Amino acid sequence: MARKRIAVLISGRGSNMAALIEAASDPAYPAEIALVLSNIPDAGGLSVANSKGIKTETVDHKKFGKDRAGFEKTVQDVLDANKIQFVCLAGFMRLLTSAFVTHWHGRMLNIHPALLPSFKGLDTHERALAEGVKIHGATVHFVVPEMDSGPIVAQAAVPVLSNDTPQSLAGRVIQAEHRIYPLALRWLAEGKLKIVDGRCVNSGASDIDGVLVSPTNLRLS
Ligand code: GRF
Numbered sequence: 001m002a003r004k005r006i007a008v009l010i011s012g013r014g015s016n017m018a019a020l021i022e023a024a025s026d027p028a029y030p031a032e033i034a035l036v037l038s039n040i041p042d043a044g045g046l047s048v049a050n051s052k053g054i055k056t057e058t059v060d061h062k063k064f065g066k067d068r069a070g071f072e073k074t075v076q077d078v079l080d081a082n083k084i085q086f087v088c089l090a091g092f093m094r095l096l097t098s099a100f101v102t103h104w105h106g107r108m109l110n111i112h113p114a115l116l117p118s119f120k121g122l123d124t125h126e127r128a129l130a131e132g133v134k135i136h137g138a139t140v141h142f143v144v145p146e147m148d149s150g151p152i153v154a155q156a157a158v159p160v161l162s163n164d165t166p167q168s169l170a171g172r173v174i175q176a177e178h179r180i181y182p183l184a185l186r187w188l189a190e191g192k193l194k195i196v197d198g199r200c201v202n203s204g205a206s207d208i209d210g211v212l213v214s215p216t217n218l219r220l221s
Helices: 015-024 044-051 068-081 098-103 124-131 166-189
Strands: 004-010 031-038 056-058 086-089 108-112 135-142 152-159 193-196 199-202
Touching (some): 004 015, 004 044, 031 044, 031 068, 044 056, 068 098, 108 166, 124 166, 152 166, 152 199
Parallel strands (some): 004 031, 004 086
Antiparallel strands (some): 108 135, 135 152
């Protein structure tokens, strides 16, 4: 089956983008990263993508001022010109209008650095530490008009350690992100994901049972 054509939308360093590019460098992976698009002209991820031979485009949102629809029309034109089938948001720091999101319904993923629906929005690691949660993580989800909502495709949990700083916790979470985003995109590209009653149903994954305990100095009998 032909590999699906993916655009990764970034605003920054693009480490999740790099993880997707790495996964897609395997010819057996069901998707190819056909385009990396940034709204920030000097986003670090653009040079990373270029160095790996991936096509890049910039649509600078500042040139559109308050004209969000105009910005998105240009983004859409670039996606169409590149025959993009699925979109992965990876640290893309623009809110998207519901018209754009609805157009890509079921075909656009996002990664968020928390176990949704906890800690939507920014500064997730600071807030997780402030709440004293003992397990934190990352979520890949379908994009819906409401921010950091939408059917959950995959989650990865990491322990919060007693001496964690926002930086050390972020370091543990980002490694988890790099593992689940390629997995989620694989399922999407293989047609294994369906949205049923607002939830993601996955015919590609097998269930695992078990308990994750944090802190772990607890004897489970
Ligand atoms: C990640 O933590 C992602 O979850 C969030 O933005 C960050 C982007 O990091 N949406 P990177 O650019 O992929 O390194």
